[in-house]
Amino acid sequence: MNKEMDKEAMRTKPLNxxxxxxxxxxxxxxxxxxxxxxxxxxKQRSQLAEVWRRLRKNKxxxxxxxxxxxxxxxxxxxxxxxxxxYQTQNLRRIAESPSKDHWLGTDELGRDIFSRIIFGTxxxxxxxxxxxxxxxxxxxxxxxxxxxxxxxxxxxxxxTMDILLxxxxxxxxxxxxxxxxxxxxxVMIAVGISSIPVYxxxxxxxxxxIKEQEFxxxxxxxxxxxxxxxxxxxxxxxxxxxxxxxxxxxxxxILSAAGLSFIGLGIQPPTPEWGAMLSGGRMFIRTAPHIAxxxxxxxxxxxxxxxxxxxxxxxxxxxxxxx
Amino acid sequence: MSEYLLEVKDLxxxxxxxxxxxxxxTDLQLGIRKGETLGLVGETGAGKxxxxxxxxxxxxxxxxxxxxxxxxxKGVDLLKKKPEHMRRIRGxxxxxxxxxxMTSLNPVMTVGFQIEEAIILHQKVGKKEAxxxxxxxxxxxxxxxNRIEDYPHEFSGGMRQRVGIAMALSCNPEILIAxxxxxxxxVTIQAQVLDxxxxxxxxxxxxxxxxxxxxxxxxEACNYVAIMYAGSVVEYxxxxxxxxxxxxxxxxxxxxxxxxxxxxxxRLNPIKGLMPDPSDLPPGCRFxxxxxxxxxxxxxxxxxxxxxxxxxxxxxxxxxxLVPGYEEE
Numbered sequence: 001m002n003k004e005m006d007k008e009a010m011r012t013k014p015l016n017x018x019x020x021x022x023x024x025x026x027x028x029x030x031x032x033x034x035x036x037x038x039x040x041x042x043k044q045r046s047q048l049a050e051v052w053r054r055l056r057k058n059k060x061x062x063x064x065x066x067x068x069x070x071x072x073x074x075x076x077x078x079x080x081x082x083x084x085x086y087q088t089q090n091l092r093r094i095a096e097s098p099s100k101d102h103w104l105g106t107d108e109l110g111r112d113i114f115s116r117i118i119f120g121t122x123x124x125x126x127x128x129x130x131x132x133x134x135x136x137x138x139x140x141x142x143x144x145x146x147x148x149x150x151x152x153x154x155x156x157x158x159x160t161m162d163i164l165l166x167x168x169x170x171x172x173x174x175x176x177x178x179x180x181x182x183x184x185x186x187v188m189i190a191v192g193i194s195s196i197p198v199y200x201x202x203x204x205x206x207x208x209x210i211k212e213q214e215f216x217x218x219x220x221x222x223x224x225x226x227x228x229x230x231x232x233x234x235x236x237x238x239x240x241x242x243x244x245x246x247x248x249x250x251x252x253x254i255l256s257a258a259g260l261s262f263i264g265l266g267i268q269p270p271t272p273e274w275g276a277m278l279s280g281g282r283m284f285i286r287t288a289p290h291i292a293x294x295x296x297x298x299x300x301x302x303x304x305x306x307x308x309x310x311x312x313x314x315x316x317x318x319x320x321x322x323x
Numbered sequence: 324m325s326e327y328l329l330e331v332k333d334l335x336x337x338x339x340x341x342x343x344x345x346x347x348x349t350d351l352q353l354g355i356r357k358g359e360t361l362g363l364v365g366e367t368g369a370g371k372x373x374x375x376x377x378x379x380x381x382x383x384x385x386x387x388x389x390x391x392x393x394x395x396x397k398g399v400d401l402l403k404k405k406p407e408h409m410r411r412i413r414g415x416x417x418x419x420x421x422x423x424x425m426t427s428l429n430p431v432m433t434v435g436f437q438i439e440e441a442i443i444l445h446q447k448v449g450k451k452e453a454x455x456x457x458x459x460x461x462x463x464x465x466x467x468x469n470r471i472e473d474y475p476h477e478f479s480g481g482m483r484q485r486v487g488i489a490m491a492l493s494c495n496p497e498i499l500i501a502x503x504x505x506x507x508x509x510v511t512i513q514a515q516v517l518d519x520x521x522x523x524x525x526x527x528x529x530x531x532x533x534x535x536x537x538x539x540x541x542x543e544a545c546n547y548v549a550i551m552y553a554g555s556v557v558e559y560x561x562x563x564x565x566x567x568x569x570x571x572x573x574x575x576x577x578x579x580x581x582x583x584x585x586x587x588x589x590r591l592n593p594i595k596g597l598m599p600d601p602s603d604l605p606p607g608c609r610f611x612x613x614x615x616x617x618x619x620x621x622x623x624x625x626x627x628x629x630x631x632x633x634x635x636x637x638x639x640x641x642x643x644x645l646v647p648g649y650e651e652e
Contacts, residue, residue, distance in 0.1 A: 233429050236431045
């Protein structure tokens with residue numbers, strides 16, 4: 001705290017109006033040069049640290065972050081956590097309600113639902129993150145080209161994106177999956193492609209506002225190439241909206257993948273996918289409602305947590321809230 | 324007259340907007356010799372920055388178009404160079420310091436990265452050497468090198484401008500274009516930055532074009548001065564000639580509007596009227612609507628540059644003998 005105050009004082013010092021005369025002016029100058037050495041560097045106060053500090057204040061976002069961390073760990077250590085294998089059947093105990101042996105009951109084939117949900121986190125998280133990565137990278141690239149160069153290129157790229165946007169993303173994903181077949185990889189690609197336009201638009205908008213800034217002109221004045229300017233100067237400054245949209249996008253991607261699996265186009269059994277599990281359980285919703293309920297709850301919790309985190313990130317990254 | 328390092332000939336730049344063509348710079352003549360400092364003085368909107376950007380070929384296009392003219396650097400026309408060649412000159416041979424240090428540094432990159440950038444782009448050095456050079460530059464401008472990992476928001480305005488100077492000088496350019504480098508700073512910090520620029524300029528032997536609207540800064544830092552009005556140079560002279568013996572009515576007006584320490588005056592004595600709208604320039608001499616000496620002919624005939632003494636050029640019909648001048652009245 002003390003260090004921080006020191007630094008703060010040092011930072012504002014040269015801006016203080018000197019009382020009078022040149023000697024004082026020199027004095028304050030000397031202080032501004034010497035002070036940093038007395039503050040023991042390298043205490044980085046990068047933007048990241050700043051964002052983290054603000055995010056920490058948001059209880060709900062931290063709750064979301066904790067839940068997501070738990071989910072990620074669940075996915076990594078699924079074998080250790082799950083009491084049964086995801087394919088292990090016990091045909092004597094079919095569609096049983098939750099009990100001591102099977103915490104969330106068993107499904108219509110006698111498989112432990114709790115274990116299957118735990119293994120299902122792997123699929124869902126993979127789909128979520130990979131699909132978002134695809135759309136962020138593609139959308140970001142196209143959007144930054146369109147925003148930076150403008151003109152004809154902008155028109156070609158953005159009109160293509162508009163065409164993609166005109167098709168509901170789930171419909172587009174269905175089309176892609178039915179053309180290329182189901183399976184994990186195709187689902188990721190389908191969900192990824194269907195949300196490229198969203199990112200392209202966001203990135204383009206922020207690139208347009210950033211490329212007018214003076215430091216971009218300064219970068220051009222030192223002789224930087226266009227691509228270098230885009231990647232080193234423009235994009236790092238437009239990360240905030242991308243991160244926010246990306247966090248919320250993971251939730252949407254998980255939901256889309258679950259939706260695809262629900263209608264039977266996504267991940268194929270016996271791979272435990274939440275949407276597929278939900279879909280499998282809907283036939284027994286009257287006799288054994290827990291089969292469909294628990295995967296649904298898992299989807300809900302994950303998406304809820306991701307949305308909380310996304311909202312928190314938006315607040316933390318909003319420069320207008322900087323104090 | 325010795326060889327110019329950088330010479331601008333008949334430069335005309337237009338901004339072609341939907342509302343009409345804005346003539347930002349018209350038939351501009353300039354020259355800078357090696358190691359000299361040229362002050363480019365004019366009101367806001369006189370075309371100073373456009374001139375600087377034209378030399379760097381950074382005029383935003385569209386809407387900016389360089390209509391005609393030459394920018395000769397060591398006798399070679401930069402306007403005819405390929406973009407790739409021009410890119411190698413920018414930041415390396417000719418570099419620029421920007422007006423507002425608050426916005427001319429990238430807020431998400433460390434100052435070290437930004438100083439290294441020019442070095443990496445133009446010199447064949449590794450990351451480590453570039454970092455060492457950047458540290459050296461930082462110390463040269465009076466910032467301790469352990470702050471190299473800091474971000475621009477952790478510096479004060481004056482320090483940021485010094486980072487800007489370090490960036491501009493990092494490749495040891497032959498020409499430095501400083502676009503109102505002190506306008507955004509406190510008066511006390513202005514003096515420090517100007518001193519620093521003066522010292523470094525001497526050390527490196529860099530020629531400089533200092534854009535400003537502050538005649539005090541010109542007197543402090545320049546050898547030669549070009550006074551710009553509405554897109555062209557109206558008077559070009561050495562600092563001594565200009566301050567002792569201003570010729571153009573506009574220059575005289577500028578000096579008259581500075582309050583004097585010796586005389587007691589109730590009101591300042593500004594030049595009457597406003598700078599003309601650059602999309603709707605008056606015919607003839609562009610200054611005639613505001614000129615106290617104007618005659619009818621001034622609205623019909625544009626002046627040509629006339630040499631009144633060694634190295635002192637004035638564009639005014641008075642000195643072409645077409646309008647009664649100051650002596651005759």
